[in-house]
Amino acid sequence: MTASEPATVRLTTAQALVRFLTAQHSERDGVERRLIEGCFGIFGHGNVAGVGEALLELELEDPSVLPYRQARNEQGMVHAAAGFARMRNRLSALACTTSIGPGATNLVTGAALATINRLPVLLLPGDVFATRVANPVLQELEYPLSHDVSVNDTLRPVSRYFDRIYRPEQLPSAAMAAMRVLTDPADTGAVTLALPQDVQAEAFDWPAELFARRVWHVPRPRPDRAALARVIEAIRQSSRPLIVAGGGVIYSEATEALRRLIDQTGIPVCETQAGKGSLPFDHRGALGAVGATGTQAANSVARDADLVIGVGTRWSDFTTASRTAFAHPDVRFVNVNVAAFDAAKHAGISLVADAREALEEITEALRGWTVPASYRRTAEQAAHAWSEVVGAAYGTRHDPLPAQCEVIGAVNDAVGPRDVIVCAAGSMPGDLHKLWRTRDPKAYHVEYGYSCMGYEIAGGLGVKLADPDREVFVLVGDGSYLMLAQEIATAVQENVKLVIVLVQNHGFASIGGLSESVGSQRFGTAYRYRSPEGRLDGAVLPVDLAANAESLGAQVLRAATIDELRAALAKAKQSPHTTVVHIETDPLLPAPANGAWWDVPVAQTSALDTTRAARAAYEDAKKAQRPYL
Numbered sequence: 001m002t003a004s005e006p007a008t009v010r011l012t013t014a015q016a017l018v019r020f021l022t023a024q025h026s027e028r029d030g031v032e033r034r035l036i037e038g039c040f041g042i043f044g045h046g047n048v049a050g051v052g053e054a055l056l057e058l059e060l061e062d063p064s065v066l067p068y069r070q071a072r073n074e075q076g077m078v079h080a081a082a083g084f085a086r087m088r089n090r091l092s093a094l095a096c097t098t099s100i101g102p103g104a105t106n107l108v109t110g111a112a113l114a115t116i117n118r119l120p121v122l123l124l125p126g127d128v129f130a131t132r133v134a135n136p137v138l139q140e141l142e143y144p145l146s147h148d149v150s151v152n153d154t155l156r157p158v159s160r161y162f163d164r165i166y167r168p169e170q171l172p173s174a175a176m177a178a179m180r181v182l183t184d185p186a187d188t189g190a191v192t193l194a195l196p197q198d199v200q201a202e203a204f205d206w207p208a209e210l211f212a213r214r215v216w217h218v219p220r221p222r223p224d225r226a227a228l229a230r231v232i233e234a235i236r237q238s239s240r241p242l243i244v245a246g247g248g249v250i251y252s253e254a255t256e257a258l259r260r261l262i263d264q265t266g267i268p269v270c271e272t273q274a275g276k277g278s279l280p281f282d283h284r285g286a287l288g289a290v291g292a293t294g295t296q297a298a299n300s301v302a303r304d305a306d307l308v309i310g311v312g313t314r315w316s317d318f319t320t321a322s323r324t325a326f327a328h329p330d331v332r333f334v335n336v337n338v339a340a341f342d343a344a345k346h347a348g349i350s351l352v353a354d355a356r357e358a359l360e361e362i363t364e365a366l367r368g369w370t371v372p373a374s375y376r377r378t379a380e381q382a383a384h385a386w387s388e389v390v391g392a393a394y395g396t397r398h399d400p401l402p403a404q405c406e407v408i409g410a411v412n413d414a415v416g417p418r419d420v421i422v423c424a425a426g427s428m429p430g431d432l433h434k435l436w437r438t439r440d441p442k443a444y445h446v447e448y449g450y451s452c453m454g455y456e457i458a459g460g461l462g463v464k465l466a467d468p469d470r471e472v473f474v475l476v477g478d479g480s481y482l483m484l485a486q487e488i489a490t491a492v493q494e495n496v497k498l499v500i501v502l503v504q505n506h507g508f509a510s511i512g513g514l515s516e517s518v519g520s521q522r523f524g525t526a527y528r529y530r531s532p533e534g535r536l537d538g539a540v541l542p543v544d545l546a547a548n549a550e551s552l553g554a555q556v557l558r559a560a561t562i563d564e565l566r567a568a569l570a571k572a573k574q575s576p577h578t579t580v581v582h583i584e585t586d587p588l589l590p591a592p593a594n595g596a597w598w599d600v601p602v603a604q605t606s607a608l609d610t611t612r613a614a615r616a617a618y619e620d621a622k623k624a625q626r627p628y629l
């Protein structure tokens with residue numbers, strides 16, 4: 001080698017990729033951290049000899065550099081990675097390696113969840129031979145029209161960046177593009193680098209600088225001056241403005257800035273699922289949840305608001321109650337969002353910016369301006385009235401089986417202010433949104449972008465890995481548990497402690513209630529034997545989920561009453577082990593009503609009286625739906 005020739009390192013593609021990952025860092029507010037902190041995986045022939053060999057070399061060198069963790073299900077490991085990234089405010093992430101075929105397609109649901117929630121996860125599925133010398137390889141889908149399609153192409157629409165590394169030379173540019181997307185607050189989501197199994201094992205002379213320490217700066221874009229002036233003008237002209245705090249407030253660590261703005265101006269604040277915790281529940285001006293699962297306090301203020309200022313929200317149908325929540329005839333929107341896509345929604349005044357930067361500049365520009373005192377009082381009284389509703393729900397005392405609200409109340413009493421609750425699907429997310437008393441911005445972790453059954457336990461594992469100093473309480477229904485509970489075994493293996501509250505109500509309280517409301521008579525929503533009449537309305541099944549959890553290595557406590565639940569939670573908190581607290585509840589007792597609507601179309605023609613009645617109610621409710629234009 002002459003002095004002018006650049007230094008190279010001979011490694012396989014897989015070795016080069018994992019070495020590259022160990023050198024990547026993110027930076028925001030002057031703090032640098034590792035970008036990819038570890039790797040989940042399940043090995044098969046599509047990754048064992050490539051990425052597997054590379055990870056082994058790394059572990060033998062130093063097991064702390066890129067810890068490898070075995071998952072039980074590929075979907076579960078992406079959920080864990082998503083929970084991890086959310087807990088870290090998207091500043092660090094985990095990689096996930098899989099085999100080809102089913103191992104890879106099991107990633108799809110997790111990838112969709114990550115992308116919809118804008119959470120960075122790095123997916124490394126194996127792929128079929130690039131050289132095609134041995135095709136069709138075991139598990140290869142043969143697409144007759146083209147040999148450059150594999151099952152991994154199902155990951156394209158659910159990835160924010162997708163590339164397939166057919167040749168080692170492609171790796172540097174693909175890997176750099178992947179890191180850019182992972183660290184871009186507007187573009188982030190699942191990033192997929194599909195790795196054909198032969199290419200993983202192929203050696204190449206890499207430029208040494210590929211492995212140099214690299215820092216990806218996470219920006220805090222400041223608002224455009226003219227757009228900011230438009231926003232300030234709109235706020236000054238409003239008499240009933242309302243802030244809707246979304247997940248962006250929390251990811252941007254903008255909660256202090258939000259607090260300063262509302263303390264100064266008196267603008268009340270309500271929260272989306274991802275934004276819950278933006279303010280402590282009892283802060284002056286905090287109205288709690290908004291929309292379909294909102295508090296009556298927030299929804300009454302939302303109904304009359306003349307200016308709705310969304311901060312870091314993508315305006316899901318739950319937030320707008322399917323475009324019925326904001327009913328003022330002249331309501332206008334302001335959208336503060338780091339993603340132009342969301343900032344343009346509802347014909348709002350678009351303010352493309354980081355939430356913290358934008359809130360600080362808005363606060364400064366509004367100096368001396370406040371909402372009318374009477375409006376502030378109205379909002380505070382509404383919040384106070386809802387707090388009494390929550391207190392009553394926490395104290396329901398239902399017999400013989402407790403109500404879910406009481407369970408939530410008991411868990412709320414048991415958690416410390418920084419402890420995290422994790423949930424995702426079923427009736428609990430809505431009840432938690434309405435009723436949970438949140439005290440810390442990172443203490444409420446309900447995945448409601450994809451509301452994916454099965455996220456709860458796996459996601460909780462990721463949360464705990466991201467912040468081991470906090471106690472993590474997973475709330476999971478029996479339906480979600482049956483879908484994906486296996487990562488309990490991973491938590492046990494990793495000595496990661498979770499407290500899992502398993503709410504057994506023998507089926508779907510959520511969809512059962514919804515089914516009834518749309519006239520479908522709870523059809524197919526309870527877990528029951530097939531009866532002699534041929535219907536699923538026989539006796540309750542003999543399924544014992546507590547025994548199932550025990551068999552996976554968890555410590556299990558069975559509670560029959562709320563008092564026993566309180567005692568079990570106290571014991572679970574003290575225990576160093578992952579503990580499942582099992583409690584049976586009455587599925588027919590919903591949380592307090594809020595009068596909000598959700599658009600679920602009902603059959604326009606039907607032989608059923610129940611459906612015809614529901615259709616009439618649907619058509620009536622539909623009249624309140626607005627275009628927000």
Ligand SMILES: Cc1ncc(C[n+]2csc(CCOP(=O)(O)OP(=O)(O)O)c2C)c(N)n1
Nearest residue numbers: 425426427453477478479480507508509510
């Ligand atoms: C993967 C997935 N499949 C289906 C659904 C639709 N869904 C939403 S809630 C629910 C039932 C959840 O049952 P359970 O976990 O027991 O909670 P419960 O409704 O009883 O509170 C279903 C099927 C979903 N959200 N996710």
Ligand SMILES: [Mg+2]
Nearest residue numbers: 477478479507
């Ligand atoms: Mg259930």
